[in-house]
Amino acid sequence: MKKYKVSLAVMFVISILLCSCGKKESSKDAFERTGLQDVCSLAVLECKFNNVAKVTKEKGEGILHIGEKERKYWIEYTGIAKIGVELSKEPVSIDKDDHVTIKMTRAKIIGELDQKFDENSIIKSDDSFWNSNKITVQDQKKAISDAQQKMKKRIENNETLLANAEKRAKALLEKYVLKMGKIAGKDYTVEFEYVDE
Amino acid sequence: MGKEEKEEEKKEHFFLNLLKKILGSKAGRNAILIIVVALGVFYCVCYFIPQKFMGVPNIFTSREGKVTVVSESQLKEALEINEFSTLEASYNSIAKIYGEDGKYYVAYEGTVRMGFDPEKLDYAIDDKGKKIKVILPEIEVQDVVVDQKSLDFIDVDEDETIIAKSYERCKQDLDSKVRRDQALKDIARENAENFICASLQPYEEKENFKIIIE
Numbered sequence: 001m002k003k004y005k006v007s008l009a010v011m012f013v014i015s016i017l018l019c020s021c022g023k024k025e026s027s028k029d030a031f032e033r034t035g036l037q038d039v040c041s042l043a044v045l046e047c048k049f050n051n052v053a054k055v056t057k058e059k060g061e062g063i064l065h066i067g068e069k070e071r072k073y074w075i076e077y078t079g080i081a082k083i084g085v086e087l088s089k090e091p092v093s094i095d096k097d098d099h100v101t102i103k104m105t106r107a108k109i110i111g112e113l114d115q116k117f118d119e120n121s122i123i124k125s126d127d128s129f130w131n132s133n134k135i136t137v138q139d140q141k142k143a144i145s146d147a148q149q150k151m152k153k154r155i156e157n158n159e160t161l162l163a164n165a166e167k168r169a170k171a172l173l174e175k176y177v178l179k180m181g182k183i184a185g186k187d188y189t190v191e192f193e194y195v196d197e
Numbered sequence: 198m199g200k201e202e203k204e205e206e207k208k209e210h211f212f213l214n215l216l217k218k219i220l221g222s223k224a225g226r227n228a229i230l231i232i233v234v235a236l237g238v239f240y241c242v243c244y245f246i247p248q249k250f251m252g253v254p255n256i257f258t259s260r261e262g263k264v265t266v267v268s269e270s271q272l273k274e275a276l277e278i279n280e281f282s283t284l285e286a287s288y289n290s291i292a293k294i295y296g297e298d299g300k301y302y303v304a305y306e307g308t309v310r311m312g313f314d315p316e317k318l319d320y321a322i323d324d325k326g327k328k329i330k331v332i333l334p335e336i337e338v339q340d341v342v343v344d345q346k347s348l349d350f351i352d353v354d355e356d357e358t359i360i361a362k363s364y365e366r367c368k369q370d371l372d373s374k375v376r377r378d379q380a381l382k383d384i385a386r387e388n389a390e391n392f393i394c395a396s397l398q399p400y401e402e403k404e405n406f407k408i409i410i411e
Contacts, residue, residue: 030289030290030291030304031288031289031290031291031374032288032289032290033286033287033288033378033381034287034288034289034306035286035287036284036285036286036287036384037284037285037286038283038284038388039282039283039284039285039310040282040283040392041281041282042279042280042281042282042315043278043279043280043281043282043339044277044278044279044280045275045276045277045278046275046276046278047272047274047275047276048272048273048274048275048276049270049271049272049273050270050271050273051268051269051270051271052268052269052270053266053267053268054266054267054268054269055264055265055266056264056265056267057262057263057264058262058263058264059262060259060260060261060262061259061260061262062259062260063259064259065259065260065261065262068262070262071262073357075361077361078273079270082278082280082340084280087392089392089395090395090396090398091392091395091396092395092396092397092398092399093399094399094400094403100399110282111282111285111308111310111340111342112308112340112342112344113342114340114342115345115364116365117360117361117364117365118361119358119361119362121361122357122358122361124357133262134357135357136355137348137350137355137359137360139264140357140359140360141345141346141348141360142264142266143266143268144345144360145345145346146266146268147266147268147269147270150268150269150270151270154270154272158272161272161275164275168277172279172315172316176315176318179320180320180397180400183320183322183329184400184404184406186404
């Protein structure tokens with residue numbers, strides 16, 4: 001009776017293991033598109049920033065944190081942002097006097113901010129021998145996010161950079177219009193009208 | 198056989214008999230009462246007395262160290278590019294990464310932008326038929342960005358360089374998966390064609406041209 005119960009239990013465990021093997025395989029290949037958006041943007045400048053995020057983590061309080069020490073953690077990485085303009089869905093209009101008006105936004109950051117890491121560019125202070133005060137994944141994420149936000153503000157406040165991007169975008173769009181004019185045998189003049197997003 | 202059966206019975210009832218002995222004696226009952234009261238006091242101290250009481254920290258509570266972040270950002274270079282984007286797509290995925298200590302998994306969210314280089318747009322004109330053929334260049338993957346805040350790890354020791362180690366691998370993973378998504382390229386191309394039609398429509402109307410996109 002005892003041997004029968006043991007063999008039943010073993011068979012039950014084996015069947016559970018066999019079922020769960022299949023489930024793991026399907027979760028490994030998960031690739032799901034969660035959103036799709038039509039855009040109409042022209043990126044003309046790719047800016048690379050040297051970012052340094054410095055984290056200071058104090059030692060914790062309470063019985064579980066006895067023996068900890070303060071930690072410092074510096075991460076140096078390249079922040080990347082693209083600058084350009086967005087065009088409206090019907091970007092071009094031509095009047096009877098061959099004046100072409102192109103509707104676009106002011107120069108701004110196009111798309112998401114990117115980053116490029118080098119794991120050798122991480123400097124950290126030694127941890128305590130008695131009790132670890134680890135720089136957690138959440139701490140690392142916060143540091144990088146903070147540095148990215150700072151980079152974004154720098155770009156938005158850099159009028160020279162934005163003006164250069166706008167000038168370049170205008171030159172490219174004007175070239176496109178004048179090319180069409182040449183094909184049509186016309187001498188178009190180009191104006192730009194700024195629109196909101 | 199009888200003796201063996203009796204020994205087995207004794208083993209099975211060991212803890213039951215022990216409990217009976219403890220509850221049966223006065224000292225045992227007092228010991229259990231003291232343990233229960235001590236646990237109750239400990240619970241009250243941990244959860245009802247504040248972190249600092251009259252300036253003295255409460256050592257029975259536990260609080261992680263405060264984290265402060267100071268960051269610096271300096272423009273290194275600004276490169277001229279020509280990227281006209283017609284589609285942005287967001288994804289959830291899981292990357293399998295082979296590290297020094299074996300493989301581990303990272304779940305992430307990412308964004309992809311697709312479009313074409315406007316400098317590569319070409320035109321061919323047929324004066325007689327008043328047709329303009331616009332040759333649209335191939336749709337490219339222009340941007341692959343992973344949201345570092347979304348990184349989630351499994352089967353790995355989350356050390357202090359884990360994000361730096363994993364980020365680039367997740368980007369490569371997303372890039373290779375997106376390049377296999379033909380439907381996405383088709384939608385981006387359709388959007389590009391729609392934009393060119395919309396931007397050339399005034400020419401069509403004014404100059405009586407017909408625009409064909411290839």
